Every structure is written in C-alpha cells, then in structure tokens.
Amino acid sequence: MVKIIDALTRVNSKTSEKYNLIVLLGDVQVLNSKSSGKPYLSAKRVTIPTTLDEAQAKELVGTTLPGIIEKVDCPEYEIKMPNSNKKVKITHTFQYSPVSDKAIV
Numbered sequence: 001m002v003k004i005i006d007a008l009t010r011v012n013s014k015t016s017e018k019y020n021l022i023v024l025l026g027d028v029q030v031l032n033s034k035s036s037g038k039p040y041l042s043a044k045r046v047t048i049p050t051t052l053d054e055a056q057a058k059e060l061v062g063t064t065l066p067g068i069i070e071k072v073d074c075p076e077y078e079i080k081m082p083n084s085n086k087k088v089k090i091t092h093t094f095q096y097s098p099v100s101d102k103a104i105v
Helices: 054-059
Strands: 002-011 018-025 029-032 039-042 045-050 068-080 087-097
Touching: 002 045, 002 054, 018 054, 045 087
Parallel strands: none
Antiparallel strands: 002 018, 018 045, 029 039, 068 087
C-alpha cells in the first residue's frame, strides 16, 4: 500500500498550463548506512499526474492506494550531491506500480 501525502499544482514551463500531481509515500524500510553501518528509516516518494481538480486531489490526502513504489531502469543522468560538488551518475528512477487483484493462473 502507498499513502497519498500531498496534492500539488504545477505549471508546464512550455505551455504555461496548470496541472495537478498526487504525492505518494511508500512503505517505510530499515536500511543500513554505508558509512557508519547503523540502521536508519527511509521511504520512497513519487509523484503521479492526475486529472482531478485541486480540491478533489487535496481531499485524497491521508488515504491509501493498493500498490508499491518500485525501482526501474532509465537512461543515465547525472545529479549533484547536496552540500558538495560531487556528481553522481544515476541509471534508475522510482515509479508507482498498482497491484492487480487478479490472480495469475
């Protein structure tokens, strides 16, 4: 299950049209720090577009949806690490995947 934690309105930079997004939060996971080896809690967060208007989208905050946030491969891109000049190449992203309630036979 994923939880809806926010609803956002953004503006398309090319067309200047407004659109709405839902922010989803996945399950909390216990991970171990690579530097210290100590455990910490983390949860993946993704946004998905919606055709709901802003008021309808905000009404969904606090509810849950069936599904998971999964790691998927993507074309390589580079990000700058916060608080440093170090750049890292990334070859994955995270996306929402609804869980089907139909059994595979």
